[in-house]
Each structure stands twice: as C-alpha cells, then as structure tokens.
Amino acid sequence: MTRRGWFSGVMLVLGLIFLYVPIASMVVYSFNASRLVTVWDAAHSPTLKWYGVLFSDGQVLHAAWLSLRVALSASTISSVLGLMAGIALARFGPFRGRSLLLGMTTAPIVMPEVISGLSLLLLFIALERAVGWPHGMGMSTLILGHVSFCMAYVTVVIQSRLAGFDQSLEEAAMDLGARPVRVFWAITxxxxxxxxxxxxxxxxxxxxxxxxxxxxxxxxxSSTLPMVIFSKVRLGVSPDVNALATIMVSIVATGVVVAAVWMRRRQRRSERDAQLAAAANL
Amino acid sequence: MGGSNRARRWVVGVPTLWLVLLFLIPFLVVLKISFSVARLSIPPYAPLLVLRHGWPMLKVHLSSYAYLLTNPLYLRSYLYSLQVAAICTVLCLLIGYPMAYAIAHAGAWRNVLLMLIVLPFWTSFLLRVYAWIGLLQNNGLINHVLISLGLISHPLVMLQTDFSLYVGIVYSYLPFMILPLYSNLEKHDPALLEAASDLGARPFAAFLRITLPQSLPGIAAGSLLVFIPAVGEYVIPTLLGRTDQIMIGRVLSNEFFENRNWPLASAVAVVVLLMLVVPIVLLQRVERRELEAE
Incomplete structure (x- = not known):
C-alpha cells in the first residue's frame, strides 16, 4: 500500500463512523429508561417503554397511515412516469422537446424544496380559484406534490440503467419482425x-x-409522519422519536439485505443463462 | 425504436405534460405573484390584471423586490446562505474525495462499501438530523465523553452554532458528493498511473497531475449537487442552526406562513432561483457530458 492509499483508507473508515454514529446512538438510546436522552439509566434499562409510548400515540399512528398511503400512490405514479421519461431520453434519440424533458427531470433533484413547495401550493390555490379543484389541500395535493420530485429520481435511475445496456437485443428482435411495443414488454x-x-x-x-x-x-x-416528528423535535428531544427511528432503520436494513440477495440471485441466474447459451452455440 | 409513432408520442408526451403542469407552470405562478402587493383579501395579494374604464390593465408592482434589496436583513440572509453552502461544499469535497477514492480502489469490497454510503440515504433524513441534537447538546453524548475523559471541565456549546449547522449539512449531503466522484474515479485507467510511476513520478505528483485533473467532472457534479440544495436548506438550520442569523429558506417560509406576505415570499423565491440559475445550468451541462461519455 502506498501512503496515499493509507490516507484515503483511514478517511473512509472515519467517514463511515461519522455516517453511522448518529443512527447507532438513536438505536441504543431508544432502549434507555431515562427521559434525559443522553443519560443511561442502568437500573431500568434496557426497556421497551418508549415503544409503548409511541404505539399509544394516536397522532403518530394516524400520520403514519396517511404517509403510507401517500407514499404508495406517489411512488407508483412516479415509477410509471419516470419509466416513460427514462425510455424516451435513453432510447428515442434526438426528438423535439428532448432538452425540455431532460431539464425538467434533472432540476427537481437539486431545486431547494422551499421553492418547489411554495410554487406547488400557489399553483393549487390558483387552480382551486379558477376551476374549483383541488377542493382544499390534503392527500391528493400531497401525492401530486411528491410525484414531481420522485419521478425525477426514477428517470435518472432508468436512464442510466438503459445507457449501460447495448441495444443489440432490442434491434435483433426488431430485425426478426417484432413490433416495438412487443419488444418493450418482452425484452426492454x-x-x-x-x-x-x-x-x-x-x-x-x-x-x-x-x-x-x-x-x-x-x-x-392532514399531517404526514415527518410533519408530526418535526413539530415534536422542534420542542426538544423526545425519546419516543428514537424508538420510531429504530423501527424505521430496522425495516430499511432488512429491506436492503433482502433486495441485495434478490439482485445477486437474479444476476447469477442471468450469467448462468448466458453461459449456457454460449455453450449451446459452440 | 422507430415504427409505432403513436406509442412514442405517448411515452414522450405524458411525462412532459405532467412536468410542465406541475413543475414549470408553478414557477410562473410564483413569478406572477412576486409582482403583486400584499393586501387583506382572499387570496392575500392584489390582482395583476385590473379593469379600468372597461379596459384590462396590467398593474405590475416592484415593491417586493425593492423591499428585498433595500432591507439589509434580507441581503445578509442571502449572503449567509451562500457562505454556509460554499463552506459545506468544500468540507464535503475534502471528506468525500478520499472516501470515494478509497472505495474506487477497494476491489471486491466496492459494492458493500457503496451500499454503506447509500444506506443512510434510505433512512429518514429528518431523524438523522434530529440524532445530532442528542449528540451535540450541552448535556449530550459528545460533551459527556469529553468531560469523562477529562479533556474539558465545562460542556462546549455546540448546538445552535455555525459548527452544528455545518455538521448537519455535511452529514446529510455527503453521499451526494461521494457518488458522482466514485463513478468518475472508478473509470480511470490504472495504466496511466503505472506509466507515471515507471517514469519516476512520486505517487502524490502523479495524483496531482493525472488523477485530479481527470476527476474534475466528478468534482463539479458532486459540488453542485451539494451546493444548490444547501443554499435553500430549511430543516437543518431550523433544528441545528443559529437563532440570531437565519438562512434564506427559513426567511421564505416565515414570510409566507407567519407574515402571510405572499408577494414578498414569492420575490424571495425568485431571487434565490436567479442566484441558482448558473449553477443549475452548469450541473446539467456536466451531467449531460458524463452521460454521453459512457
């Protein structure tokens, strides 16, 4: 190892510690009996007290249910729209309005959220006055507001994935007479x-x-879960938020491990298929 | 994919229409309201188009902009936001570059390390910022550790300072710096560095003259991805930042929700956007070039 390699390795370890210490501290202190978040009450800990407090908080549960419904709808709509935009940008070559679409799918990612939020609210208010819809703000405006920035991320993911594939498979299918729509469902x-x-x-x-x-x-x-958390933590640290964080971290960690295993299996299978195909050609 | 033109038109048209309606037009609404004045009515601003003697007339007010430019409070807030964003971008670069470099040279461990960088991004941003309150406050974990080690006798005041604000922003945006840097660095050809070393270049000189210039597009993309959203950051300064100096995102939200001055809030937003136009266009150019290089 050169000296430069040594330096960057140390920085990587320190950086990872920096990224994970706050998360770990929330998990540890969610089992702490003391109300003072940073004093460890050894006599009564570990305890599930704060999980009990959390699950008896009607406001939190109500907000979580709203957030879940909004997130399910917004992510589904933005996946469909992002898939379309990603395919158009990666596969359609130059077309009229391409720069407009490209610009509008990258800008929401960096746009300061206060500006997006303000502009969406003013649009909804103007729309309501002009055509009587949306009737007040609520779940529908939340979903519409979330889709715009979510679909930008989906578009980038799809576009870079398609850029990594060569088009030979699609072209081969087309040469064999498959219609474009069929090529999409069967191959792309x-x-x-x-x-x-x-x-x-x-x-x-x-x-x-x-x-x-x-x-x-x-x-x-209509308050979403982050809105309820924000109003809680603005008033100071509250230990049941640690419990909530721990639950969310464990769900994400489980999900990521499952997804990683699934992707790996898929990849192995496709590599094996490719080898078999190559062997059959010999 | 030639052929069925109707399908193509739908695939392009639907997302374009959606974004025009819900991303582009809203900005025009903001722009319009910024040229109005606040008044007690519903909605709380004067209409731009008025009828006078039966003729429609455009009444444009520049008073919100004049107020912004003449009141030093707003100017200071803009400058403070730019300064915070710039400092945090440099800090992210100094921390993120070596990390991205190490991951790009980690061989079989690459994917695991990348996942570790991305993983915090999947857990609530708000909760991760909140965690720093518990770490940085006067009776928090860091002061507790420093006092029990005997390094300090009185707790350091870290929360609600520039320091805690920088920590929060760097912590939240670090993955945005590391990922574009990594995807640039992993494409470098190691043969170039070997050739430099064969010709007698010291590792650091080779880094300065070969790796660093080649990674400039990654540096640009990462820096812009951190800088642009950091200028308008709202949540982190509210939870961790100073109380005597607020950032511009907070000013906007205060004007809108607390003072109910919609034209002024809109003018604040328009001026932020004008400041960010150049960085946003730069970012799109860098990203386009990177995509085309692939």
Whole structure:
C-alpha cells in the first residue's frame, strides 16, 4: 500500500463512523429508561417503554397511515412516469422537446424544496380559484406534490440503467419482425426491471420522508409522519422519536439485505443463462 | 425504436405534460405573484390584471423586490446562505474525495462499501438530523465523553452554532458528493498511473497531475449537487442552526406562513432561483457530458 492509499483508507473508515454514529446512538438510546436522552439509566434499562409510548400515540399512528398511503400512490405514479421519461431520453434519440424533458427531470433533484413547495401550493390555490379543484389541500395535493420530485429520481435511475445496456437485443428482435411495443414488454422491461424496482423503492422512501414540500401542500388537518416528528423535535428531544427511528432503520436494513440477495440471485441466474447459451452455440 | 409513432408520442408526451403542469407552470405562478402587493383579501395579494374604464390593465408592482434589496436583513440572509453552502461544499469535497477514492480502489469490497454510503440515504433524513441534537447538546453524548475523559471541565456549546449547522449539512449531503466522484474515479485507467510511476513520478505528483485533473467532472457534479440544495436548506438550520442569523429558506417560509406576505415570499423565491440559475445550468451541462461519455 502506498501512503496515499493509507490516507484515503483511514478517511473512509472515519467517514463511515461519522455516517453511522448518529443512527447507532438513536438505536441504543431508544432502549434507555431515562427521559434525559443522553443519560443511561442502568437500573431500568434496557426497556421497551418508549415503544409503548409511541404505539399509544394516536397522532403518530394516524400520520403514519396517511404517509403510507401517500407514499404508495406517489411512488407508483412516479415509477410509471419516470419509466416513460427514462425510455424516451435513453432510447428515442434526438426528438423535439428532448432538452425540455431532460431539464425538467434533472432540476427537481437539486431545486431547494422551499421553492418547489411554495410554487406547488400557489399553483393549487390558483387552480382551486379558477376551476374549483383541488377542493382544499390534503392527500391528493400531497401525492401530486411528491410525484414531481420522485419521478425525477426514477428517470435518472432508468436512464442510466438503459445507457449501460447495448441495444443489440432490442434491434435483433426488431430485425426478426417484432413490433416495438412487443419488444418493450418482452425484452426492454425485463432487462430494466431491477431499475424500476429500485426506482419505486427510492420514490417510496423520498415521499415517506418528505417534510418541506408536505408542509406547504398538506393543508390544515392532514399531517404526514415527518410533519408530526418535526413539530415534536422542534420542542426538544423526545425519546419516543428514537424508538420510531429504530423501527424505521430496522425495516430499511432488512429491506436492503433482502433486495441485495434478490439482485445477486437474479444476476447469477442471468450469467448462468448466458453461459449456457454460449455453450449451446459452440 | 422507430415504427409505432403513436406509442412514442405517448411515452414522450405524458411525462412532459405532467412536468410542465406541475413543475414549470408553478414557477410562473410564483413569478406572477412576486409582482403583486400584499393586501387583506382572499387570496392575500392584489390582482395583476385590473379593469379600468372597461379596459384590462396590467398593474405590475416592484415593491417586493425593492423591499428585498433595500432591507439589509434580507441581503445578509442571502449572503449567509451562500457562505454556509460554499463552506459545506468544500468540507464535503475534502471528506468525500478520499472516501470515494478509497472505495474506487477497494476491489471486491466496492459494492458493500457503496451500499454503506447509500444506506443512510434510505433512512429518514429528518431523524438523522434530529440524532445530532442528542449528540451535540450541552448535556449530550459528545460533551459527556469529553468531560469523562477529562479533556474539558465545562460542556462546549455546540448546538445552535455555525459548527452544528455545518455538521448537519455535511452529514446529510455527503453521499451526494461521494457518488458522482466514485463513478468518475472508478473509470480511470490504472495504466496511466503505472506509466507515471515507471517514469519516476512520486505517487502524490502523479495524483496531482493525472488523477485530479481527470476527476474534475466528478468534482463539479458532486459540488453542485451539494451546493444548490444547501443554499435553500430549511430543516437543518431550523433544528441545528443559529437563532440570531437565519438562512434564506427559513426567511421564505416565515414570510409566507407567519407574515402571510405572499408577494414578498414569492420575490424571495425568485431571487434565490436567479442566484441558482448558473449553477443549475452548469450541473446539467456536466451531467449531460458524463452521460454521453459512457
């Protein structure tokens, strides 16, 4: 190892510690009996007290249910739209309006959320005055607001996945007389299915997690889970939030491990198929 | 994919229409309202188009912009936001570059390490920022450890300072710096470095003259991905930042929700956008070039 390699290795380890210490501290302190988050009450810990508090909090449960419904709808809509935009950008070559579409699918990723939130709310208010819809802010405006930035991420994922594949399979199918729509269902979609799945999961997480745009477009009466958490932690540290964080971290960790195993198996199978095909050609 | 033109038109048309309606037009609404003035009505601003003697007239007010430019409070907030975003971008680059470099040279461990970088991104951003309150506050974990080690006798005040704000932003945006840097660095040809070393270049000189210049597109993409959203950051400064100096995202939200001054909030948003136009266009150019290089 050169000296440079040694330095960057140390930085990597320190950086990973930096990324994981806050998460680990929440998990550990969620089992702490003391109300003071950073004093470990050894006599009564570990305890599941804060999990009990969390699950008897009607406001939190209600908000979680709303967030779940919004995230499921927003991620599904944005996967379909992002899939379309990604295919158009990666496979259609130059077409009229390509720069517009490209610009509109990359800008939401970096756009400061207060600006997106404000502009969406003002649009909804103007629409309501002009055509009487949406009737007040709520679940529908939340979903519409989330789709715009979620689909940008899906588009990037799909586009870069398609850029990594050569088009020879699709072209071969077309040469054999398959119609483009059939080529899409039989070849393109199965090829990019992992990208669609990860785009959907990413959208779900982003929507589930969104605070700022939701604050603008939720309207009074419908609070998402991040909105409830935000109003809790603005008033100071509250230990049941640690319990909530621990539950979310464990769900994500399980999901990621399952997804990794699934992708790996898929990849192995396709490699084996490719080897068999190569052997058959010999 | 030639052929069925109707299908193609749908595939392009539906997402384009959606984004025009829900991404582009909303900005035009903001722009329009920024040229109005606040008044007590529903909606709380004066209409731009008024009828005078039966003729429609456009009444454009520049008072919100004049107010923004003449009131030093807003100017200071803009400058502070730019300064915070710039400092955090540099910090992310200094921390993220060696990390991305190490991952690109980690061989079989690459995918596991990449997953470790991306994983925090999948867990709630808000909760991860909140965790820093518990670590940084006066009776928090870091002060607790430092005092019990005997390094300090009184707790350090870290929360609600520039320091805690930088920590929060760097912590949240670090993956956005590492990922584009990694995807650039992993494409480098090791033969170039070997040739440099065969010709007698020291590793550090080879790094400065070969690796660093080649990674400039990655540096640009990562820096812009951190800088642009950091300028308008709202959640992190609210939870971890100073109370005597607020960032511009907070100003916008205060003007809208607390003062109910929609035209002023819209003008704040328009000016932020104007400041970010150049970085956003730069980012799109860098990303397009990277995609085409593949």
């Amino acid at each position: 979609l199965p090829l990019i299915l992992p990208a669609v799945v990860s785009g959907w999961l990413l959208s779900f997480t982003l929507s589930w997690d969104d605070l700022v745009i939701s604050e603008f477009v939720a309207g009074p009466g």
